[in-house]
Amino acid sequence: MDKNPILRIATKILFAPIILFGLYVQFHGDFGPGGGFQAGVIIASAFILYAIVFGLEKGKELFPLNINLFLLALGGILYGGVGIASMLLGEEFLSYNVLGTSNQAGQHIGILLVEFGVGLTVSNVMIALFYAFADFKTSGETK
Amino acid sequence: MTDIIIKNLPILVVICPLMMSLIVVLIPYNFLSWVITLSTTFITFIFSLLLYQEVYLHTSISYALGNWAPPLGIEYVIDKVSIVPIIIISLISFITTIFSSKIMPAEINSSSISKVYSLWLLAIAGLIGLVTTGDAFNLFVFLEISSLASVALVAMGGQKDKQGLVAAYNYLVLGAVGATLYVIGVGLLYGITGTLNLADLSKRIAEINDNKALIAGFGFMIIGIMVKAAVFPLHIWLPRAYAYAPSAVSVLLAATATKASLYILARILFSVFDISDTLIINTLQYVILPLSILAMFAGTIMAIFEKDIKRLLAHSSIAQIGYITLAFAIGTKASVAAGFIHLFNHALIKGALFMAITSMSFYINKRITINNLSGLGREMPITFVCFVICSLSLAGIPLTAGFISKLYIIKASISADGIWIAMLILASSALSVVYLWKMIEALWFHEGPKNLLIKENSLVYIPLLIITFLNIYFGLDASLVVNSSFEASEQLLGARK
Amino acid sequence: MISELIINAFLVSIMLGIGIALLKSRSVIYTVLLTSAYSLVAALMFISLDAVDVAFTEASVGAGISTILFLAAMAFLPREEEKNVTSQVFPAIVCLVLGGILIWCSYDLPQIGLASSPIHQHIVPEYIAGSRNDIGIPNIVTSVLASYRGYDTFGETIVVFTAGIAVLAILKNNKKEVKKLKSKKKVLDNG
């Protein structure tokens, strides 16, 4: 597939807008449909498209596996961290009220961070899943 | 700081393994990941003991997550009932983690050890979360965390024996169907009551009478949970999953996984719905009671004809689950308490039996069949003395924990005018001696291979010794278990009558 | 109102058609594509039922990522499904019982779209008011998802994480390494 110039150029052109759209969905989730989960999938799809068109090796160069694994856990840690922070500030787990100067500000900060954590984990899990499935032949078919 | 810990104990028992699982996966050194896992399970166990103390001070703790008052937000409920499975899960998971130190690297390739420990902690966290939650949908989420993690752990057995993969697949598909049926049930109940909080749900259900959707919702919920708890005709995933999982995973799953679901079953039957309701009385009498009796005999008979030892123990688990559901089905306070006693004791017994058998496969690189057992008792005395003691406990010989639970189940069934049930329990126990004797005979009285020169590893047998000691201790002085179980059933059934 | 219902009825009919086609088809590629189409129609259905967030997710996940995963997996799998030899009577009975129970109880379910049923009267008005006053976010779904039921979403994130780690652990089984492990074991047995 990597011989086809139309696909290659189209992918290069589309790559940035897809990620931009993903970020829009991520941070616009408070006002319209969207949020961390959908954004995660959209951002993942940009990397998957790149890996499909330019080959898995190029994809891994663009987004290495160990960074992928790190970010995959980081999203969950961020989400749990918000909960633990609110616990340390004297409230229940995941009560965002204490995070800001007023209750509403706290809720805004909490929701923003939490959605970001979801987006991080989801996008990285989807990329990791695709890598694992596409890479299966080289490790599994050795019998 | 202590204030914060005491105040947040209900969530800490879940969050502690959950957060650590996210960190363990990043650790490249296998030994270090084991150390972190061990300390996490230890801390979780300490938290659960503290929680036990707190519960007996306050009778019931409600923890509103995100500080949104239930039924608006999700609520965690810890009472004298839910503390029983929490203690079981955290205790067994701690002991099993010690056990896994040598066994895990021998069976799983070193590049995936940290991932396996991460999944291990996720499975534990999922089970504890399942038990503590007071919200019907949150229960589903944790059900899925624990079952996905356990499926992956079972599939790790596929590195040694390809059947582990098929076992994991069947577990996954049946588990997913069970979970989906549960979701349908919750959906129907939500559709007619408009709430997901279990306490609120039970209040609103009491106001509704004669609604077909209520009956259907109840049925779907119960069937979904029964798949997860491996109640008799829905148990088909269990023998293979236990038999082909890696050793340490078999121990963990056999001792904890079905226990959490059985607790949920009791909770739905007695606390969400009303025990005096004809719907529940009919379900107990005409569905769960016959199925339990069938399970008792079917499980035992399958175990008698089984030659693969791990499968044999799995079949025996099905029979033991039958005893527990039978005790629930009788439906008196004494019998439900007996069910909880057996829930605890069976976790100890099955954990120990699986530990003894799988530690054997650590020394001898073979699948363990009845033929392979010949003469090993003399080669590995420590392991198999423990094995014999726990077998006696399973059969219900006096001075062991198993005796106590049988005693209370039989006492409860006689006082509920079920002499014939008591007779059936005795008959099935007598049958279980057949397969236990078969193994003991092979171990101690058959000539075996000479010159094996097995040197038992202390990290492998110390956890086994701990569980065996607990088996004897709770056989001699059962007051702690019995009292907690009676308090639990009092709280579970007492509120309604 | 009627027009909405007609659109819905049309969409579910398409879904039913896809379902029946799935029952008949034996080719794996058709199956995967039909599943993708099914998810897409379901997403349209969600839009017409006012669940825009769900529709967005179903379209990106059900029709997007799942299909990619199915196609990636399909590359290594047989292309045709074999004919069943065993009897399918028992599974059919189980399904009929499931459907029968659901249809039996559907008369006692709340009528679709009735604003006075308890599902719309209990709790939910508080969410709508709270989203405006306590949280200050226009999208009620986001505020319920991230704040009121934030713990569920945490659980959901953990489920995704679990699946990711599980797939990595299952698929990254280098055969060579397992063999090395077995030979190491033998040394351990002998010595």
Added chain:
Amino acid sequence: MISSSLGVWNYWVVFLLMMIGLFLVIGRKNLLKKIVGLTIFQTSVFLLYITFGKIQGGTAPILNNINNTIYSNPLPHVLILTAIVVGVATTALGLSLVLRINSEYGSIEEDDISAQDLVDYHDLIETNKNVSVKFKK
């Protein structure tokens, strides 16, 4: 009259779809088809939930400044968002298992696999060894 019968049609078709999904899971012997069936089954359950959440004349649950707007019930939407994620997690795990089973057994038909397992089990008991006989087509 028309609206109520159309409403019932919606409910019933959702139930039919559930039946089809469940049948694909328990009736088919192909492991991949079972996973497809699971997806269909779960998606139909999602439809049931979302149908509960609909309010006549309501709009999507995003606040606007027009007075007396009726919003559809957001709670089922939240639940189903979670459930969709759980569903895709299950699908991914199932697919990875199917891939590994195919590379170990050379087949993804349940009958072939159980036949091979039976041979293995027989060998284990009779000959006391772990011989795995592989017959590939």
